[in-house]
Amino acid sequence: MFSMATQLFINGLAIGAIYAMVGLGIALIFRAVQAVNFAQGEFVVFGGFFAITFFSTIGLPVWLSIICGVLATMIMGYIFQRLVYVPLQRSTSITIVVATMGVSIALTDSSRIIWGAAPRLFPEILGSTVIAIGDLYVVPQNLVILVAALILFITQYILFERTFLGMQMQAVAQDKETAALMGIKVNRMIAITFLYSSGLAAIAGILVAPITYIWSTMGSGLVQKAFVATIVGGFGSVPGAILGGLFVGVVETLCGGFISSTYQDAFAFIILIIVLIVRPMGFFGEETMDKA
Amino acid sequence: MSDTVLKTEKLTKDFGGLRAVNELDMEIKKGEIHALIGPNGSGKSTTLNLLSGIYLPTEGDICFKDEKINTLPVFQRTELGIGRTFQNIRLFDTLTVFDNILVGRHTKLSTNFFQQIMKTKALREEEEENREKILGLCKTVGLLGREHLLANGLPYGDRRMLEIARALAGNPSLLLLDEPFAGMSPTDADRLVEIIQEIGNAGTTILLVEHHMRVVMKLSHNISVLNFGVKIAGGTPEEIKNNQNVIEAYLGKEG
Numbered sequence: 001m002f003s004m005a006t007q008l009f010i011n012g013l014a015i016g017a018i019y020a021m022v023g024l025g026i027a028l029i030f031r032a033v034q035a036v037n038f039a040q041g042e043f044v045v046f047g048g049f050f051a052i053t054f055f056s057t058i059g060l061p062v063w064l065s066i067i068c069g070v071l072a073t074m075i076m077g078y079i080f081q082r083l084v085y086v087p088l089q090r091s092t093s094i095t096i097v098v099a100t101m102g103v104s105i106a107l108t109d110s111s112r113i114i115w116g117a118a119p120r121l122f123p124e125i126l127g128s129t130v131i132a133i134g135d136l137y138v139v140p141q142n143l144v145i146l147v148a149a150l151i152l153f154i155t156q157y158i159l160f161e162r163t164f165l166g167m168q169m170q171a172v173a174q175d176k177e178t179a180a181l182m183g184i185k186v187n188r189m190i191a192i193t194f195l196y197s198s199g200l201a202a203i204a205g206i207l208v209a210p211i212t213y214i215w216s217t218m219g220s221g222l223v224q225k226a227f228v229a230t231i232v233g234g235f236g237s238v239p240g241a242i243l244g245g246l247f248v249g250v251v252e253t254l255c256g257g258f259i260s261s262t263y264q265d266a267f268a269f270i271i272l273i274i275v276l277i278v279r280p281m282g283f284f285g286e287e288t289m290d291k292a
Numbered sequence: 293m294s295d296t297v298l299k300t301e302k303l304t305k306d307f308g309g310l311r312a313v314n315e316l317d318m319e320i321k322k323g324e325i326h327a328l329i330g331p332n333g334s335g336k337s338t339t340l341n342l343l344s345g346i347y348l349p350t351e352g353d354i355c356f357k358d359e360k361i362n363t364l365p366v367f368q369r370t371e372l373g374i375g376r377t378f379q380n381i382r383l384f385d386t387l388t389v390f391d392n393i394l395v396g397r398h399t400k401l402s403t404n405f406f407q408q409i410m411k412t413k414a415l416r417e418e419e420e421e422n423r424e425k426i427l428g429l430c431k432t433v434g435l436l437g438r439e440h441l442l443a444n445g446l447p448y449g450d451r452r453m454l455e456i457a458r459a460l461a462g463n464p465s466l467l468l469l470d471e472p473f474a475g476m477s478p479t480d481a482d483r484l485v486e487i488i489q490e491i492g493n494a495g496t497t498i499l500l501v502e503h504h505m506r507v508v509m510k511l512s513h514n515i516s517v518l519n520f521g522v523k524i525a526g527g528t529p530e531e532i533k534n535n536q537n538v539i540e541a542y543l544g545k546e547g
Contacts, residue, residue, distance in 0.1 A: 163408040164394075164401060171384050171395050177346060178382045183370035183399035183462060 003135045008257040009250060014142035014211075016249020017149035020242045021204035022226035023233070024156075025197030027241040030230075031173035032193040033085060035096035040201055040226065041219025042107035047073040047202025048214035049115050052122050062123060070202045077198025081191055104219065112216035119213035122206060145207045152203065153242055160238070169193065221265075225252075228272045234285030243283060247271075295322040296358070297466050297497045298343070303352035305338055305521075312338040314521040315352065320466070320514075325488070325498045327508045330518035331541060336501045337379065339518070340468050343499070344376045345369045356466070371399045375464030377455045379471040379501075385444035389435055389454055392443050393426045396461030429457040433487055449480035456487065466497045473504045485511060509533070517541065 022040055029037045051069030054060045060068065084103055088096050126140035160166030171179040172189040180186050204222075205214060212218070225248060230236075233244025248268050256264030275282060296319055303316040313335040320326045328336050341347040343354060345366040354361050361369060375396075384392050401422075407415045430436040433453035438446070443454060452472060459467055469488070473481050485507055492498055492511075502508050508515065508529070515532045517525040519541040525532055532538055 158409065163405060164398075165405055165408070167387070167391060167395055168398070170387065174384050174386065175382055177366075178378070178384070179395075180366035181344060181370055181376060182395050182458070183367045184395070185367050 004257065005254070007136055007138075008253050010136075010138060010142055010146075012250035012253030013246055014145040014249070015208075015253060016229075016246035017145050018204045018208045018245075019222075019226050019229045019249050020149065020245025021152070021200045021207075022222055023229040023241040023245045024238065025200045026223070026226055027230050027236055027238060028193050028197050031236050031238075032169070032190050033089070033093075033096065035093045035100070036227070037197070038097065038100045038223060039080065039104040039107060039219075040197065041221070041223030042104050042111070043073055043077060043198045043201035043219075044205035044208075044222055045111050045214060045216060045219045046076060046107065046205070047198075048122060048205030048209045049111060049120065050202070051206045052120050052209065052214065053115075055122065062125065066206050069206055070199050073202030073205075074195045074199045077194045077201075078191060080198070081194035085190070085194070086187075104223075108216055108219060115216065117216060119215040120209075121213055122209035124210040128210075139211070141207075141210045148203065148207055152200070156238075165192075225268050228268045230282075231272060232275045232282055234282030237282070237284035240282055240284035247283075296320070297322050297324075297356070298499070299355045300339075300343075301353045301355070303339070303342060303354060304350050305335075305342055305347055306350045312521050313342065313518075316518070316521075316523050318516050318523070318526070320497060320499060322465075322497055323492070323495055324513045325492045325500060325511050327500045327502060327512035327515045328518065329502060329505070329508055329515060333520075334518040335521040336518055337470060338521075340376065340470050340499075340501055344374060344468060370462060370464075373463070373465040374468065375459035375462055375466070376468035377452075377459050377470055377472060379474060381448075381451045381455050383443040383451060383455055383458070386442065388440050388442055389430065389446070390426055390439040392454060392458050393429055393439075393461045394422060396458035397422055397425065399462045426461065429460055432460070432490065433457045434483065449476055449483075452476065452480070452484070453487070456491075460491065460496070464496065466499065467491065469498060469500045469502075471501055471503060473502055473507055481507065 022044060025040050025043070026037055029035070029040070047069055050072040051065045054065035054068045055062060080103065084099050085096065088099055124141045125144045129140065131138045131140055131143070160169065168179070168184050169189055169192075171182065171184055172186050176186050226245065229244035229248045230241045231244070232247060233240025233242070248271060251271055252264055252267040255267040298318070298320040300316050300318045303313060303318075304311065305313040316339060328339060330336055338347065342349050345361075345364060348363055356369070356372060356374065359372070361372070364372075384395060387395065402418065427436065427439065430439050433456055435450060435453060435457065443451065446454060456469070456472065472484060472488070476484060481504075488498065488500070488511055500508070500512060512529060515527065515529060516523055517532060517535070517538050524537045524541060525535045527535070
């Protein structure tokens with residue numbers, strides 16, 4: 001019983017780290033442009049597919065395929081920002097949100113046309129031999145995910161909290177006009193946010209590919225979970241997105257293991273409903289977030 | 293280079309059918325405190341927004357130190373040396389007093405991103421220099437000792453002071469103040485008069501948009517008066533006080 005719970009906990013943390021990466025991208029973009037990017041899940045899919053293509057079709061080594069996959073997705077994120085966000089930046093948030101939904105649908109179908117409908121696999125970075133620690137059996141890829149997530153989140157903390165770049169991004173998140181008056185290049189900050197968020201999504205896709213495979217329509221499901229994670233953590237909050245992601249991952253995996261795996265996906269939304277009733281602002285949200 | 297800091301020629305801004313600013317000619321000399329006054333809706337704030345680059349002019353020119361800046365983006369005007377504050381104070385609320393001013397130093401920071409991560413010697417020197425400058429500004433506006441408080445925790449008067457300190461952080465040669473006395477208590481207002489005088493004495497040219505005639509008369513060297521977007525008078529406080537057009541604009545025509 002105990003070892004099963006621990007094992008599920010580790011699996012939950014790993015999938016939660018994936019939700020956290022996607023959620024973080026959504027939260028950062030939301031902070032920068034006050035709109036939810038529903039195409040974030042497709043960046044996960046494209047990131048995964050790009051890496052698979054570089055590895056299986058072109059024949060690059062694993063590490064180089066990962067780097068190229070992430071870079072290709074970041075370029076895509078930048079183009080997305082130029083073609084979708086920039087022309088709409090003076091319109092209302094809802095217009096931008098609907099545009100991202102449209103892009104999400106278009107990208108889903110593009111990926112099916114390019115890579116087909118069948119799920120594709122990316123190799124596990126540390127191989128597939130299950131590691132036994134006492135009576136715990138850990139899938140190596142889960143460890144890879146957790147270590148990668150830890151490194152990413154620490155790097156991000158240093159970038160955003162210890163450098164002036166982070167402060168500029170905060171300033172842009174709060175008031176673009178005033179930020180520009182301080183001499184901050186607002187559009188450049190927004191472009192950096194999109195680049196970074198799409199890079200995060202690509203890493204999530206490459207990390208999760210050996211476990212769940214990558215297929216063209218997986219983006220919307222992932223974005224829903226990540227969206228739940230950001231709401232549970234406190235919308236627009238960076239630590240909230242990370243902890244919310246881990247929380248959703250762990251709870252849904254534990255409930256899936258102990259209660260019913262058939263309803264595993266439902267548990268995330270049950271958590272969402274409970275959090276919205278008990279603490280609508282989420283773990284790290286501010287009560288003053290209500291701008292309706 | 294002439295000693296004119298800012299000059300507008302036939303500056304005009306239309307919003308649809310409404311002409312908010314109509315062929316405004318204004319000239320501000322170096323070191324001058326110039327007031328822009330007028331009844332509500334006369335185009336004062338629109339003029340400030342044109343000068344700081346939030347709006348682009350429909351017609352006419354804006355010259356800053358002999359350079360035409362009509363369509364220059366906001367952040368580049370800041371780099372050139374135009375700073376401003378807002379009528380409704382716009383601070384970065386979740387940042388501390390210190391960090392708000394630091395963001396205002398943005399254009400003066402020279403270390404790059406990688407130096408910041410690596411915490412190089414150049415960065416440490418710059419940080420020390422910034423620290424001194426920021427604490428100096430805190431002292432000027434009376435916020436010393438409270439630099440680690442969050443901006444949204446400050447009382448109204450101090451928020452205004454912080455906004456001015458933030459605008460000064462980039463060493464602007466021209467400071468645009470949008471109704472800085474609005475909503476200030478008499479004590480805070482007296483303090484602000486002193487601060488503005490101090491800033492002016494230190495050599496910063498100031499364009500002051502203001503309603504309170506008492507402080508305008510006390511602070512400014514020259515005044516431009518707007519009414520319905522048109523400049524109806526310009527001159528020293530003494531001249532403006534006795535100008536028939538101005539009296540009519542504010543009080544209505546006799547008889």
